[in-house]
Amino acid sequence: MKTNGRSPKASLEKANPKRDVSRSKILEAAMELFYVQGYNKTTTRQIIQKTGILNGSLYHSFTNKEDIFKTIIIQALKDSLEESEKLLHKCDSISDLITVAAFPVALEFYAASLSKRAAELLYQAHQSWTVLDSFINVYIEWVSSHTTLFDPNEHKREFYVNTLAVMGSIGNLVGEFCNTDQKLNYRDSFKIGMEIFCAVFKYPTFTIDSIVENVCNMVESNNIQIFDKKLQIDNDKLTVENIS
Numbered sequence: 001m002k003t004n005g006r007s008p009k010a011s012l013e014k015a016n017p018k019r020d021v022s023r024s025k026i027l028e029a030a031m032e033l034f035y036v037q038g039y040n041k042t043t044t045r046q047i048i049q050k051t052g053i054l055n056g057s058l059y060h061s062f063t064n065k066e067d068i069f070k071t072i073i074i075q076a077l078k079d080s081l082e083e084s085e086k087l088l089h090k091c092d093s094i095s096d097l098i099t100v101a102a103f104p105v106a107l108e109f110y111a112a113s114l115s116k117r118a119a120e121l122l123y124q125a126h127q128s129w130t131v132l133d134s135f136i137n138v139y140i141e142w143v144s145s146h147t148t149l150f151d152p153n154e155h156k157r158e159f160y161v162n163t164l165a166v167m168g169s170i171g172n173l174v175g176e177f178c179n180t181d182q183k184l185n186y187r188d189s190f191k192i193g194m195e196i197f198c199a200v201f202k203y204p205t206f207t208i209d210s211i212v213e214n215v216c217n218m219v220e221s222n223n224i225q226i227f228d229k230k231l232q233i234d235n236d237k238l239t240v241e242n243i244s
Contacts, residue, residue, distance in 0.1 A: 023061045025051045027075075030068045035117055039069060039124045070131045073121070074138060080107050080226045081142055087218050091147045095207045098198065099215060100146040104139050105170055105193050106215045111226040112177035113186035118227060119177035126171025136163050162200050169196045187216050 029050040033042040044065050048058055062068045084103050091097045112119035125131040140163060144151075173189045191212045198205045218224075 022051075022053055022057050025053065026058055026061060026068065027072055030065075031072050034069065034072070034121060038117065038120060039065075044068075066128055066130055069125070069128070070134055073125045073131055074134050076227045077104065077107070077135065077138055080224055081138075083222070083224050084218075087222065088146060091149065094149070094203055095211065097143070097147050097149055098194070098203055098207065099211050101139075101143050101197060102190075102194055102211055102215045103219075104142060105197070106190055106219050107224060107226045108170060108174055109177075109186040109190040109193070110216075110219050110224075112174045112189075113184065114225070116178045119174055122226070123171060123175035123178055126167065126174065132164075132167060132171075136160065136167060139163060139167075165200050166193075166197050169193065187212060190216065 026047060030042070030047045033046055033050060042065070044058060047065070047068070048055055051058070062071070081104060084107075088100060088103070089096075091100050108122055112122055125135060140159065170193050173193055176189070177184055177186075191208060194208055194212060195205055197203070198208065
């Protein structure tokens with residue numbers, strides 16, 4: 001059977017509009033619940049009830065709550081990076097490479113600075129191996145698609161492990177935003193994260209200050225957020241806009 005490069009299973013899933021609608025409803029309901037009450041306090045039963053579907057419909061599309069969460073986080077990251085594409089060009093220097101690598105990191109810190117709940121969800125994503133592994137693969141794909149300075153398939157294991165080490169540090173720095181009452185400057189945390197990145201990958205740090213300022217200015221002026229659902233904070237109660 002011809003599938004244009006896709007597996008038969010993927011083609012059949014794509015051709016099933018009912019399943020697509022059900023899947024979308026599950027993701028929307030889960031996103032709202034995660035935002036409003038947090039990941040840990042949300043159950044699959046609550047997602048099913050909010051969606052108005054049968055138990056089997058959820059487990060036909062997703063393995064468990066973590067699988068739903070991974071889908072939301074990874075798609076949110078991909079969407080925000082796609083929005084960032086217009087701001088970047090192919091990098092031909094180490095400084096350009098660091099700028100490209102800095103974007104996903106900046107998006108995390110920017111989102112964390114805007115909402116404790118967003119910080120909590122991102123921190124949770126770093127605590128889940130399933131989500132983190134997918135996160136790292138998206139990160140590697142993002143960097144490799146913007147540079148000719150390295151082949152991602154060459155020294156693939158080393159690059160993965162280095163990125164894993166960096167993401168561990170980034171996760172803890174993001175976690176600070178949801179676990180402290182101190183007023184944090186996300187640019188400061190972002191700079192620390194990029195200094196760690198340069199140290200792990202053995203890149204020079206003399207351009208870090210200008211890169212941090214440049215990337216933050218681009219993210220802020222274009223208001224690129226890692227989650228496409230915007231949060232409102234009203235008397236410390238989180239609500240979600242644009243949830244149908």
